[in-house]
Amino acid sequence: MTTLLAADETGTGAILLWVVLPYVVLAVFVLGHVWRYRYDKFGWTTRSSQLYERRLLRIGSPLFHFGILVVLLGHIGGLLIPESWTEAAGISEDAYHVSAVVLGTIAGIATVGGLAILIYRRRTVGPVFSATTRNDKAMYVSLTVTIGLGLAATVAANIVGGGYNYRETISPWFRSIFYFQPDPDLMSESPVLFQLHAISALLLFAFWPFTRLVHMLTAPLGYLTRPYIVYRSRDTRLGARPPRRGWERTGV
Amino acid sequence: MPRGEAAIGRVMAQMAMVMNLDKCIGCHTCSVTCKQAWTNRTGVEYVWFNNVETRPGQGYPRRYEDQDTWRGGWELNKRGRLALKAGGRFKKLITIFSNPVLPSIDDYYEPWTYDYETLTNAPLQEHTPVARPKSLISGKDMKIAWSANWDDSLGGSSDHGDKDVLLNQVSEKIKLEFEQTFMFYLPRICEHCLNPSCAASCPSGAIYKRAEDGIVLVDQDRCRGWRMCVTGCPYKKVYFNHRTGKAEKCTFCFPRVEVGLPTVCSETCVGRLRYIGLVLYDADRVLEAASTPDETGLYEAQRKVFLDPYDPEVVAAAERADIPRDWIEAAQRSPIHALINTYKVALPLHPEYRTLPMVWYIPPLSPVVDAVRDTGQDAEDHRNLFAAVDALRIPVDYLAQLFTAGDPVPVDAVLHRLAAMRAYMRDINLGREPNDTIPRTVGMTGEQLYDMYRLLALAKYDERYVIPPAHAEQAHELEELATECALDYEGGPGMGGSGPFGETSGGAAPIAVENYRALRDRQTSDTPATPTDKATRVNLLNWDGKGRPPGLFPPGEDEEKGAGS
Numbered sequence: 001m002t003t004l005l006a007a008d009e010t011g012t013g014a015i016l017l018w019v020v021l022p023y024v025v026l027a028v029f030v031l032g033h034v035w036r037y038r039y040d041k042f043g044w045t046t047r048s049s050q051l052y053e054r055r056l057l058r059i060g061s062p063l064f065h066f067g068i069l070v071v072l073l074g075h076i077g078g079l080l081i082p083e084s085w086t087e088a089a090g091i092s093e094d095a096y097h098v099s100a101v102v103l104g105t106i107a108g109i110a111t112v113g114g115l116a117i118l119i120y121r122r123r124t125v126g127p128v129f130s131a132t133t134r135n136d137k138a139m140y141v142s143l144t145v146t147i148g149l150g151l152a153a154t155v156a157a158n159i160v161g162g163g164y165n166y167r168e169t170i171s172p173w174f175r176s177i178f179y180f181q182p183d184p185d186l187m188s189e190s191p192v193l194f195q196l197h198a199i200s201a202l203l204l205f206a207f208w209p210f211t212r213l214v215h216m217l218t219a220p221l222g223y224l225t226r227p228y229i230v231y232r233s234r235d236t237r238l239g240a241r242p243p244r245r246g247w248e249r250t251g252v
Numbered sequence: 253m254p255r256g257e258a259a260i261g262r263v264m265a266q267m268a269m270v271m272n273l274d275k276c277i278g279c280h281t282c283s284v285t286c287k288q289a290w291t292n293r294t295g296v297e298y299v300w301f302n303n304v305e306t307r308p309g310q311g312y313p314r315r316y317e318d319q320d321t322w323r324g325g326w327e328l329n330k331r332g333r334l335a336l337k338a339g340g341r342f343k344k345l346i347t348i349f350s351n352p353v354l355p356s357i358d359d360y361y362e363p364w365t366y367d368y369e370t371l372t373n374a375p376l377q378e379h380t381p382v383a384r385p386k387s388l389i390s391g392k393d394m395k396i397a398w399s400a401n402w403d404d405s406l407g408g409s410s411d412h413g414d415k416d417v418l419l420n421q422v423s424e425k426i427k428l429e430f431e432q433t434f435m436f437y438l439p440r441i442c443e444h445c446l447n448p449s450c451a452a453s454c455p456s457g458a459i460y461k462r463a464e465d466g467i468v469l470v471d472q473d474r475c476r477g478w479r480m481c482v483t484g485c486p487y488k489k490v491y492f493n494h495r496t497g498k499a500e501k502c503t504f505c506f507p508r509v510e511v512g513l514p515t516v517c518s519e520t521c522v523g524r525l526r527y528i529g530l531v532l533y534d535a536d537r538v539l540e541a542a543s544t545p546d547e548t549g550l551y552e553a554q555r556k557v558f559l560d561p562y563d564p565e566v567v568a569a570a571e572r573a574d575i576p577r578d579w580i581e582a583a584q585r586s587p588i589h590a591l592i593n594t595y596k597v598a599l600p601l602h603p604e605y606r607t608l609p610m611v612w613y614i615p616p617l618s619p620v621v622d623a624v625r626d627t628g629q630d631a632e633d634h635r636n637l638f639a640a641v642d643a644l645r646i647p648v649d650y651l652a653q654l655f656t657a658g659d660p661v662p663v664d665a666v667l668h669r670l671a672a673m674r675a676y677m678r679d680i681n682l683g684r685e686p687n688d689t690i691p692r693t694v695g696m697t698g699e700q701l702y703d704m705y706r707l708l709a710l711a712k713y714d715e716r717y718v719i720p721p722a723h724a725e726q727a728h729e730l731e732e733l734a735t736e737c738a739l740d741y742e743g744g745p746g747m748g749g750s751g752p753f754g755e756t757s758g759g760a761a762p763i764a765v766e767n768y769r770a771l772r773d774r775q776t777s778d779t780p781a782t783p784t785d786k787a788t789r790v791n792l793l794n795w796d797g798k799g800r801p802p803g804l805f806p807p808g809e810d811e812e813k814g815a816g817s
Binding site for chain 2: 044045046048049050051052053054061062064066224230233
């Protein structure tokens with residue numbers, strides 16, 4: 001009922017963008033991954049092109065991946081941790097802002113530089129380009145637009161406006177989605193570049209389970225703890241063919 | 253038999269192979285049949301699960317044995333503990349975005365096909381049309397510069413021989429003088445190691461060793477294409493499928509072995525030089541053996557890991573480990589056990605990689621025999637042969653680099669035994685009294701030499717391949733026994749070539765159907781890179797000469813008009 005009432009005040013557009021879209025994206029992201037994992041384990045791979053070309057990849061890929069990992073950590077810190085918590089820990093908004101901008105600038109330059117090298121490589125190295133599917137191209141566009149808008153929003157806010165405290169609008173909105181108390185007004189107030197960045201990111205997340213980006217979800221952290229040599233019994237699953245219904249093995 | 257020093261630990265069975273290099277004529281039949289069976293698909297055009305190298309030579313991929321460059325296998329770290337040469341778990345994860353020592357396609361070779369269509373549909377012209385080579389990587393015209401066996405039979409020459417990794421290690425001063433040249437063929441498949449460094453390198457844990465028969469396999473559903481296994485394998489026998497983005501490797505033809513058939517490479521071997529059988533080993537001793545401080549001790553250490561299948565204690569321990577009775581009997585009849593431990597003529601390939609490989613080789617006596625014959629001496633006389641083995645340091649040192657980490661003593665012993673067998677059997681074949689001093693000089697009995705002769709020279713099919721099938725109670729689910737409809741799987745007969753997320757996404761097709769389909773697909777399409785006009789192309793390599801597959805000739809005028817006869 002509250003959301004219906006809010007619709008009168010905030011406008012249908014805001015509701016659609018900042019309430020409906022996030023939940024649709026969340027559902028597609030989660031269910032999409034479940035579906036993909038269930039039906040396309042064979043297609044779940046990085047589809048590495050290092051075999052074709054390694055000189056450019058050697059610079060571009062670590063640059064991009066480590067950059068985007070730091071960016072991801074920054075987003076988690078900025079979006080999930082409430083401002084009140086950092087203040088309680090004795091970190092003032094100014095100090096937070098300065099460290100976020102410094103770290104974000106380094107990570108942002110690495111990410112964009114790496115991405116530029118990777119895109120250049122993908123377009124100019126013949127074998128890599130011919131192994132690029134339409135899906136890949138769409139993914140690259142979506143990813144580049146999202147990163148570009150995010151960077152543009154930060155740069156614009158910091159150069160023109162002396163910084164925008166997204167932790168008073170965007171972050172509470174982001175968290176409100178997960179409390180199931182979405183507050184679209186918070187988002188409507190934010191600068192347009194931040195809004196565009198959020199929308200393109202949402203679209204990227206909706207597309208995510210259907211691209212090669214799924215490899216992120218199976219980052220092999222288990223490698224740090226598992227034994228080196230894996231033994232598996234033939235009995236658990238023979239061949240590539242799943243047993244027919246009613247013919248499954250009983251536990252031995 | 254060496255045993256009794258320690259209690260028997262976990263007994264495991266390992267399917268293993270021995271190749272008798274004296275018999276290899278380098279015909280590449282094993283490679284070709286293996287390729288037709290397993291790697292005739294897109295993305296693995298450059299892949300040869302089985303390849304035959306000329307030694308001395310660079311091998312495939314080029315100079316793969318240079319572990320200073322490729323960092324494959326294991327090494328002992330400063331504390332004497334076994335560690336991956338390319339770096340441990342943490343280093344693997346840090347370098348996961350760009351593997352620093354992954355061979356590129358140029359280190360293998362750029363695969364190609366020919367533009368056969370031009371031959372049939374080129375317009376009338378002054379010059380004969382030619383089928384130009386087209387790259388299967390980029391789809392463009394290319395210049396053929398290398399392949400999996402480009403230096404085939406050129407091994408001994410100075411043009412190719414000096415690029416051999418091992419020759420550089422043997423001695424700085426060895427010049428490949430014309431009169432010193434020698435060469436032999438070395439067929440290679442995955443070693444299905446007891447201590448596989450590819451499996452240890454896999455971040456996803458997708459490569460596993462089958463508990464029943466020790467075959468090392470890649471789980472295609474769990475592989476995420478991190479490419480660390482390619483680096484980890486010192487033999488470079490794990491390959492990256494550049495279309496599916498998954499690692500692939502020799503499977504020891506497990507669908508065949510499970511039903512008691514030898515692998516495709518063995519079955520089709522013209523020289524009948526391959527032996528397949530079981531070895532029982534103590535899994536608890538593997539790590540200790542792989543950590544042997546001295547590299548030259550690794551051969552003996554690995555032999556000590558194997559268990560004597562006739563020992564009642566071993567049999568009892570194997571039964572406790574749920575190894576079926578017929579498997580234990582097969583291990584007793586195993587030609588592998590005989591060649592490795594009874595006759596001691598088989599040696600492991602590069603034990604210094606510390607992976608405890610399980611495809612062993614009987615080193616070739618032929619360079620020695622040829623050298624003796626060329627001097628005009630009797631090449632079958634054991635005194636001449638023994639003297640020649642000792643005198644011909646180059647082949648022996650070279651073989652030692654391949655098989656015993658550089659220690660010539662075991663190689664000498666093997667070559668002496670092989671020479672003794674020749675000399676001893678010649679007397680018998682010529683109807684003379686067998687000379688019993690010959691077997692004694694190599695520490696064997698006449699009967700043992702005769703049995704060895706039977707196994708090596710007569711090499712009956714059922715003695716070469718002692719493969720106990722997997723069990724009947726599991727038969728319903730084995731891959732090659734089509735007790736279910738062969739097309740009865742998800743996606744069914746109408747399975748298309750491409751899933752929604754690029755090439756070959758979706759579930760993996762059952763192997764038997766996949767091969768059949770792959771062959772049929774390739775008969776009707778061979779456009780480089782991405783097939784566009786499947787219906788009108790025919791691959792001449794796959795054409796069996798019978799009939800006229802559609803697309804072999806351009807449509808005639810009659811057909812075009814639809815007139816017909």
